[in-house]
Structure formats: C-alpha cells, structure tokens
Amino acid sequence: MSKSRRRNLHSHRLAKANHFYSPDEVQALYGVCRNTVGNWLRSGLFCFEKGGRRLFRGDHLNDFHRARRDRSKSPCGPYEIYCVSCGGKHSLLEGGLTVHPGRTGLVRLSLACVEGRGRASQWITDEQWAEIKDATKHNPNGKNQD
Numbered sequence: 001m002s003k004s005r006r007r008n009l010h011s012h013r014l015a016k017a018n019h020f021y022s023p024d025e026v027q028a029l030y031g032v033c034r035n036t037v038g039n040w041l042r043s044g045l046f047c048f049e050k051g052g053r054r055l056f057r058g059d060h061l062n063d064f065h066r067a068r069r070d071r072s073k074s075p076c077g078p079y080e081i082y083c084v085s086c087g088g089k090h091s092l093l094e095g096g097l098t099v100h101p102g103r104t105g106l107v108r109l110s111l112a113c114v115e116g117r118g119r120a121s122q123w124i125t126d127e128q129w130a131e132i133k134d135a136t137k138h139n140p141n142g143k144n145q146d
C-alpha cells in the first residue's frame with residue numbers, strides 16, 4: 001500500500017519552476033508513461049497549447065503534485081473513497097461504482113481509478129450505501145448502479 005502511494009505521488013520539487021517541458025520531457029522527468037500524463041491533464045494539470053504542441057511549465061507541475069500530496073494527507077469526505085492505486089481520493093457520487101454485497105449489513109464498493117491504474121475499494125454499511133444512493137440521485141451526472 002505505501003509502496004504504491006510512493007510510486008504514484010511525485011515530488012513537488014522535481015521540475016524547474018520557469019522551465020517549459022514537452023510531454024516527452026514530463027514523462028522522462030517523472031518516469032511515467034504517456035497515459036499517465038494524459039490522466040494528469042484530466043485531473044486538472046494545466047498545460048499551454050502552442051502550434052498543436054503541449055507545453056508544461058515547471059511551477060504548474062510542482063503545484064499539481066504538491067496539491068495531490070496535500071489531498072492524500074487530508075481525510076476523506078463523506079462521499080469520497082481513498083484510492084491506494086493513485087494515492088488520491090475519488091468521489092462516490094460521479095458514477096461507475098460496482099457494489100458487492102458482503103456479510104450482513106455490509107457492502108463492498110469498488111470504483112475504477114480515474115488515473116487508470118486499478119480500483120479503489122472500501123467496505124461500508126448498508127446505511128452508508130443508502131445515503132450514497134440518495135446523494136447520487138441529486139447529482140445529475142451520477143450513474144451509480146442500484
């Protein structure tokens with residue numbers, strides 16, 4: 001568990017603040033694949049588009065990774081699940097949950113990591129699951145299965 005968090009959380013001091021990085025350079029700097037950089041963009045990493053090319057500024061990269069580290073340290077909110085796969089947290093209200101009935105009074109939630117590396121899962125009580133289902137109904141994007 002701690003091993004995978006270390007692998008997926010990157011230093012916020014690695015990039016040079018005023019340097020511009022191409023996607024290839026970003027991959028080399030953090031030792032990640034192209035897909036991972038694409039996932040970071042979807043998770044809110046900022047990039048410049050110049051002549052059809054993407055450029056990343058070092059201080060944006062550092063800020064992005066610092067924010068991810070900070071998020072992973074703070075406790076989960078009521079409708080969030082901690083993800084050992086990427087070391088972050090994911091909302092339970094945005095759909096894509098799989099629900100496995102467990103022992104009496106418990107269900108196991110499983111959610112595909114948006115970073116594309118695995119699944120986050122967690123045991124909750126039937127009551128908590130009823131609350132999540134109810135909250136999902138009020139979220140127009142929610143598509144959790146019943």
Ligand SMILES: [Zn+2]
Nearest residue numbers: 083085086113
């Ligand atoms: Zn994740």
